[in-house]
Amino acid sequence: xxxxxxxxxxxxxxxxxxARLGAPYGxxxxxxxxxxxxxxxxxxxxxxxxLGTRLATxxxxxLNRRQQACELSFLHQGITFTVYSDKQATERIIPTDLLPxxxxxxxxxxxxxxxxxxxxxxxxxLRDIYSDGRVLKDGVVPRSMIYGSKHYRREMRGLPVAHxxxxxxxxxxxxxxxxGAFVVLEDNLRVPSGVSYMLAxxxxxxxxxxxLFRAMxxxxxxxxxxxxxxxxxxxxxxxxxxxxxxxxxxxxxSAYFEHAFLARQMGxxxxxxxxxxxxxxxxxARTTSGLKRIDVxxxxxxxxxxxxxxxxxxxxxxxxxxxxxxxxxxxxxxxALGTGVADDKAVYAYVPRLIRYxxxxxxxxxxxxxxxxxxxxxxxxxxxxxxxxxxxAVGESGGYGMLVGxxxxxxxxxxxxxxxxxxxxxxxxxxxxxxSTAPTFVEGGVEARHVDLRPFILxxxxxxxxxxxxxxxxxxxxxxxxxxxxxxxxxxxxxxxx
Amino acid sequence: MLSRVADSLYWMSRYLERAEHTARLIAVKLESMIEQxxxxxxxxxxxxxxxxxxxxxxxxxxxxxxxxQGLAFDRANPSSLLSSLGNARDNAxxxxxxxxxxxxxxxxxxxxxxxxxxxxxxxxxxxxNSFREVMEExxxxxxxxxxxxxxxxGWYFLELGRHIERAQLTSRLLDLHFGASRSAVAEPPKYxxxxxxxxxCTAFEPxxxxxxxxxxxxxxxEFLLFDAEFPHSVRFSVDRVxxxxxxxxxxxxxxxxxxxxxxxxxxxxxxxxxxIEDLMSGSIAPFLADITRQCEQIxxxxxxxxxxxxxxxxx
Numbered sequence: 001x002x003x004x005x006x007x008x009x010x011x012x013x014x015x016x017x018x019a020r021l022g023a024p025y026g027x028x029x030x031x032x033x034x035x036x037x038x039x040x041x042x043x044x045x046x047x048x049x050x051l052g053t054r055l056a057t058x059x060x061x062x063l064n065r066r067q068q069a070c071e072l073s074f075l076h077q078g079i080t081f082t083v084y085s086d087k088q089a090t091e092r093i094i095p096t097d098l099l100p101x102x103x104x105x106x107x108x109x110x111x112x113x114x115x116x117x118x119x120x121x122x123x124x125x126l127r128d129i130y131s132d133g134r135v136l137k138d139g140v141v142p143r144s145m146i147y148g149s150k151h152y153r154r155e156m157r158g159l160p161v162a163h164x165x166x167x168x169x170x171x172x173x174x175x176x177x178x179x180g181a182f183v184v185l186e187d188n189l190r191v192p193s194g195v196s197y198m199l200a201x202x203x204x205x206x207x208x209x210x211x212l213f214r215a216m217x218x219x220x221x222x223x224x225x226x227x228x229x230x231x232x233x234x235x236x237x238x239x240x241x242x243x244x245x246x247x248x249x250x251x252x253x254s255a256y257f258e259h260a261f262l263a264r265q266m267g268x269x270x271x272x273x274x275x276x277x278x279x280x281x282x283x284x285a286r287t288t289s290g291l292k293r294i295d296v297x298x299x300x301x302x303x304x305x306x307x308x309x310x311x312x313x314x315x316x317x318x319x320x321x322x323x324x325x326x327x328x329x330x331x332x333x334x335x336a337l338g339t340g341v342a343d344d345k346a347v348y349a350y351v352p353r354l355i356r357y358x359x360x361x362x363x364x365x366x367x368x369x370x371x372x373x374x375x376x377x378x379x380x381x382x383x384x385x386x387x388x389x390x391x392x393a394v395g396e397s398g399g400y401g402m403l404v405g406x407x408x409x410x411x412x413x414x415x416x417x418x419x420x421x422x423x424x425x426x427x428x429x430x431x432x433x434x435x436s437t438a439p440t441f442v443e444g445g446v447e448a449r450h451v452d453l454r455p456f457i458l459x460x461x462x463x464x465x466x467x468x469x470x471x472x473x474x475x476x477x478x479x480x481x482x483x484x485x486x487x488x489x490x491x492x493x494x495x496x497x498x
Numbered sequence: 499m500l501s502r503v504a505d506s507l508y509w510m511s512r513y514l515e516r517a518e519h520t521a522r523l524i525a526v527k528l529e530s531m532i533e534q535x536x537x538x539x540x541x542x543x544x545x546x547x548x549x550x551x552x553x554x555x556x557x558x559x560x561x562x563x564x565x566x567q568g569l570a571f572d573r574a575n576p577s578s579l580l581s582s583l584g585n586a587r588d589n590a591x592x593x594x595x596x597x598x599x600x601x602x603x604x605x606x607x608x609x610x611x612x613x614x615x616x617x618x619x620x621x622x623x624x625x626x627n628s629f630r631e632v633m634e635e636x637x638x639x640x641x642x643x644x645x646x647x648x649x650x651x652g653w654y655f656l657e658l659g660r661h662i663e664r665a666q667l668t669s670r671l672l673d674l675h676f677g678a679s680r681s682a683v684a685e686p687p688k689y690x691x692x693x694x695x696x697x698x699c700t701a702f703e704p705x706x707x708x709x710x711x712x713x714x715x716x717x718x719x720e721f722l723l724f725d726a727e728f729p730h731s732v733r734f735s736v737d738r739v740x741x742x743x744x745x746x747x748x749x750x751x752x753x754x755x756x757x758x759x760x761x762x763x764x765x766x767x768x769x770x771x772x773x774i775e776d777l778m779s780g781s782i783a784p785f786l787a788d789i790t791r792q793c794e795q796i797x798x799x800x801x802x803x804x805x806x807x808x809x810x811x812x813x
Contacts, residue, residue: 075610076603078591251592264595275502277809286501288651288804289749290812 024055024063024446028439034180035448036101036438047104047496048439054212055099060444067098067441070204079200081254081484095489096201098208098441101451101471102216108467108495111174111182114365115455116463117355119170122187122342123459124358126166130156130338140357141350142374144425146341153303153338155310159327161336162235163461168334169228169298170457171195171470174365176436183366185433185452187351189343190335191300194470195224195456196258197490202468205492217497221468225265227458232266232296234460235332243292245269245285247276247299249317259300269294273301278321281328296332297322303337345428346372346394373420373427382429383420386413389429391420406432435480438491440473450474451491452482467495499651501805503596504746506589507652508800511659513586514605518636519667520550520579524570525629526697531562534690542691544684545674549667549698551577566625567617579632583609598646601639608635651746658742658800665735666793668722669786671698672732676719677783692718699730719782720774732789733769739796740766747804751812754803761799765792 030038037048044052055063071093074080080091103111128135129146136143146152171192173185202221206213229244236242248259250272263270275285276294284291299306305315307322325331341347349370352363371378371389382389386405393401403416420427437448455469471491472482482488527546531539543565547557550569557568570579587609590602612632620628647653673679675687675695687695692713696702699722708725709717725731740762747755768788777785 076607077599078594078602078606251588256591257594260594269500270595271500272502275500279809279813284809286807286809287749288499288501288504288747290751291809 024058024060025439027442027445027447029448031434031437031448032178033434033450034176034178034436036176036436036451047102050212050216051100051102051439054209055439055446063098063441064444066208070096070098070208073204073207074200077200079197079257094197094484095475096197096204097473097475097489097491098205099439099446100205100209100492100494101438101453101473102494102496103453103469105496105498107182108219110364111453111455112465112467114182114184114363115170115172115457115465117359117361117364118172118184118187118351119167119457119459119463121351121355121358122170122189123164123166125354126336126339126342127161127164128358129341130161130166131158135354135357138357140353141347145346145374149341149344149347151303151338151340151344153341155323155327156336156338160329162237162332165235165459165461166336167339167342168231168235168336168459170459171454172457174453174455174469175368175433176453178434180436181366182453183368184351185368187343187348188454189339191302192454192456193255193258193300194454194472194490196261198456198468198470198493199224199261201470201490201492213494216494218494219467219497221466224456224466224468225262227464227466228262228298229266229268231458231460231464232298232332232334234462235334236296237329237332238295242295243269244296244298245271245276245294247271247273247297247301247319249273249301249305253300255300262298273316273318276319276322278319278325281321281325281330283319283322283325283331294331296334298334303340306333306337344394345392346374346425349428368430368433371429373424373429378429379420379424382427383417386417388431390432391416391427391429394426394428404432433480435474435482438471438473440475440491442475442477447477449477450480450482453493469493469495499655499747501807503593503652504655505801505805506592507596507655508659510586510589510593511656512663513582513589514636514639515660515663516577516667517579517582517586518633519664520569520577520582521629521633521636522700523550523698524566524579525626525633526694528562528566528626528629530690530694530697537685538688538690541684542687542694545687545691548679548683549671549674551575563617563621566621570629571615571617579629580612583612596652598642600642600646604635604639604642608632608639651748654742654745657738658746661735661738661742662793662797664730665732665739666790668699668730668732668735669789669793671695672719672722673783673786676715677786687715689713695722701728701730704728716774716778719777723777724769724772724774736766736769739793743796743800746800750804754807758796758799758803761792761796765789765796768792 030040037044039045074093074096080093125135135141136146167189169192171188171194174182175185176182198221232244233242245268246259246263248256248270250256260270269285271285277284277286283294285294301317304312306318307320308315308318309320310323326333348367349372352367355361355363371382373379373382382391389405391403391405403413405413435450435452438451439446440449451471451473453469453471455465458464471493473489473491474480474482474487475489476487479487523546527543540560543562547565547569557565568575568578572578573581575581587605590597590605594602643656674683680686692715693702696705696718701722705718705721708721721728721731723732726733728734743758743762772785
């Protein structure tokens with residue numbers, strides 16, 4: 001551990017820029033993780049220099065004032081989620097951090113190319129497993145892993161999907177390894193959220209640093225809703241008078257703000273399941289003037305809840321008969337149903353192989369190193385190194401069925417090893433990843449906090465990635481958990497022109 | 499327009515009208531009680547409670563503080579100022595994408611500012627001012643809405659909600675001063691109460707312009723019922739309701755539109771072709787009850803034709 005300011009002053013080597021900045025970096029700690037702003041010797045990386053210079057001129061008080069202006073703006077816009085406790089429902093904003101996370105043009109070019117390659121391969125894969133299953137016949141991916149997955153939708157077999165684009169909106173979680181390389185941690189192929197925070201963060205942070213924003217040359221992201229609309233439109237079987245709607249579970253959903261935001265920005269209807277009905281395999285919305293036909297649905301409801309006739313009977317969020325209308329080709333649903341099979345933890349491990357298989361290319365972005373316990377060699381490695389790995393059950397999420405080796409007791413590890421040996425197909429293992437750190441405004445000073453990066457990929461007739469992302473930040477010191485439900489916040493992400 | 503959206507806009511507007519009415523009645527009452535004897539003030543507070551409570555709402559204690567607490571800040575009272583604002587905001591949230599950023603932002607700010615306030619907080623200072631501020635914020639919201647929202651179908655559902663609500667609220671106030679409830683809840687109104695009634699309806703100055711400052715109950719009733727130009731008269735609201743109904747649901751089948759427009763036309767005729775002289779001989783109570791009932795019928799008919807219609811009837 002190195003204390004940036006102090007270490008520099010005590011080292012006797014020339015006084016670097018970090019040392020000269022002094023005050024705001026009092027609590028800045030450089031650990032084993034890659035830091036976005038400072039090189040390991042404490043010097044500021046060139047693309048952060050302008051931000052560093054600006055910060056040096058602002059007092060903690062002034063930063064605080066700007067931080068509060070950002071938060072107030074979120075509150076007034078209603079960018080909040082509701083926390084239920086003690087019978088009382090309180091609205092909280094998702095904490096937004098004043099300091100932008102900066103990505104260079106070169107880094108972005110690589111991320112963009114890597115994600116385009118990845119979504120292409122994943123869409124090929126989905127089309128394949130819902131038709132011939134070539135990849136299964138060729139033994140690239142085990143048959144049981146796909147057909148046994150609870151997210152595999154038999155109902156989708158043989159259904160044509162426009163442009164073969166099953167995943168139309170994808171939010172991939174990237175992290176930066178200790179060596180500085182971006183790697184993919186997770187693909188979210190079902191109903192990824194967060195893009196409205198990307199846009200809202202930009203709005204407030206640009207206002208907090210208007211001159212800096214202009215001087216640095218940041219790529220714009222405001223056209224995301226337009227690109228999303230174009231993507232949805234490209235999926236319709238005809239191009240005249242396409243009627244598009246965003247389907248939301250309703251106002252109590254934690255992402256409701258985003259659903260309303262996207263509908264408004266695209267200029268399309270925001271509908272709930274109760275607004276829609278299906279007659280003769282055609283989907284209609286109930287309007288004051290009568291029924292109006294709907295052609296494309298950007299759904300923000302999980303597969304399970306979308307049609308109580310086919311999926312969960314107890315769901316009242318979706319629309320009865322929607323799937324039959326979809327099967328009849330009378331409505332497009334984006335993302336397609338059944339995409340969840342391709343983003344579970346086991347399939348994730350195969351994505352590099354899928355890229356080679358379908359595209360005959362080497363993956364541009366690496367995965368986090370993943371050991372599939374179903375493969376004997378990997379299994380032996382995992383069992384021998386349980387104290388250094390994180391082992392996850394494939395079908396679970398949210399931290400269930402998981403062993404964090406370095407934090408577990410010997411007894412826990414031994415018990416887990418038995419479970420793993422009994423059902424190896426259900427487990428994967430990964431090394432613990434030190435997410436990179438970025439300067440974050442915390443309690444009047446600037447400190448290092450761990451961040452990830454979630455860009456959003458649109459895929460219809462073509463593939464578009466708006467040059468920006470949601471950077472999630474773990475606001476607790478030392479924490480690697482960036483989820484908003486567990487003390488995470490978000491940052492604006494500036495992708496530079498050059 | 500989605501039927502659900504129309505429903506939310508309509509109710510958002512009704513609740514905002516109710517909130518504005520509540521804030522104004524409390525502000526006026528707090529200001530006027532200073533000049534009244536204890537008994538007169540108590541009596542007219544009871545009238546305010548009756549005007550603002552849908553059901554029999556009994557305040558915890560009959561003093562001004564407890565009544566203000568109950569009518570303004572008690573979330574358990576479904577028609578309190580805070581409940582109305584909260585309901586308006588909940589409806590606005592449901593149609594967030596239909597409102598302009600300015601309208602939503604302004605409404606949200608009004609609510610967030612008032613939400614943590616209690617009667618204790620404002621009592622030490624000049625409590626009437628706090629309610630004046632809320633009222634003025636709500637007037638501003640009306641202006642922001644007028645200036646930033648397209649005057650399309652959604653706007654007319656807002657107009658419909660506002661004026662259906664206003665016509666009923668004004669009728670209720672008139673009933674408490676002239677009609678069936680005149681002596682049921684409090685002592686019959688005295689001279690000062692007539693002034694207060696005009697102020698409840700922001701009508702004092704416009705009334706004086708029309709009839710001079712001579713306060714005559716019959717003229718007050720005529721003004722608040724039948725004036726064609728004053729925005730808080732029943733007739734003005736009925737005209738706005740009729741206008742709005744011509745503009746909503748443009749593509750609805752004629753048979754549905756006819757059902758709604760017939761009721762609106764009947765209400766308009768009742769107001770247009772009745773004279774105050776006809777009513778002052780004792781028939782004002784049934785007249786006011788009839789206005790309220792007709793408003794309810796129009797509401798039901800709008801719902802049956804445009805919002806909650808059975809899908810099988812249009813396929």
